Amino acid sequence: MTGETSPLRAFLVDDEPLALERLQRLLAAFPEIQIIGAATDPTTAVATLNGSDQQPVDVLFLDIQMPGMNGFELLARLTTQPFVIFTTAFDQHALRAFETNAIDYLLKPIEPEQLERALKKLGRLRPIVKPDWQRNPALPELLRELTASLRKGHASYPNRIASRIGERIMFLPLDDVTHFTAQDKLTFAVVNGRSHCVDQTISDLERRLDPAKFLRIHRSALVNVDWIHEVNSWFAGRVALTLKDTHHTQLTVARDRVRTLKDRLGI
Template structure:
């Protein structure tokens, strides 16, 4: 960020306390960011942000899927619209989110490089954006539409995946896939220890599949959490998963993914 963008006041809203704590730790690496407050209750966040005695914030890190008020409803109740960086495990609202005052869209679990990119983008825009940009008269209607869409719609995820071998295409039930692994520029779905080539990258699969079921534990590995049998901590902080398959497959967890894995498994 430029010096002009120094001392940005940020407010964090997410109904998961662990997600807020993780984001706080990541933001600590950016001295230009001052965390003005956090909230796990969206209604509490609205009250705080609308308090006329409170100093305005510069950027709002906001989850979309929350009980009570979702992220779009929260925005619709703010007296002044701040810059927004959405943080969520679901990407189906990404394009519409950019039509609001969103600076960026960070898919959970947030990667350090994603966060750095978003903050740099904020640093570029903030000094030059006109004040009335944040008071778009069409914004309230858009937020109402987004809220209605979020409440009425139900995210659907595929229950099988295609595997191609030459001209032959077979379909694999995702419940049977223990994990996906990327190797030699190819991606494989593993079923009963056997690898099946799929036409999607690990990144594509992470965004397409149910995030409650499939978790990325390494840049080249996406695991089906239902198949995890054991989590073993080895020397030097190394964490290894053992799966329930016949082969008792072991998968190494990247250091920056350990916390997310433990949060997901509740350990």
């Protein structure tokens, strides 16, 4: 992309405010992109994108997994189809994303190099011309099938999560994650005592992960119930958990979470 061409108009959709803010900051470094709108609510995004006063969008940065309406369902509701760059924290939907002929697929946490690669790929498509796949009358049916497939897939939930180390992406099996913890505005997945940074809040993880497996025990902690070894009651109704990891990690349970924990464990 060169400075002689007008910026590409971009719209961003992600239900995670932190992820949306991060993407906006990253895109600010690329003068070839002009952000003309953003939304954390997919319903609001559809109304805005289909609005008569909305500027034409060249590229849509779109999260795949969102509550209420996933990314494929959002696309199915648009009156015109922009180019799409999908973003998601879980890699299991990559092939489905490419089936829709998306420009690229960015795994969260998105890094500048990753974003630059996608934008270069998009730049090679100038001038922006609606490709045949966007005019294909079968596209709505394809998007409905992808939506149904994604919703069906929610029953199994993701089985691994991404953690970025420099330019490398490590995939952590969720079975190995003993707990998630939040510290200093960062979230970490802990595997055998070692912390791995993930680009999601505890609340995001609580909503997206299998509730039969991961339980919120504190505003800053989510535990894998399969790793609980002991439940220890302290004075004044306080409860602590001891995990099965080699460090015998102890986690404090918030008072308002004790009843839920005991119900889950059948005690």
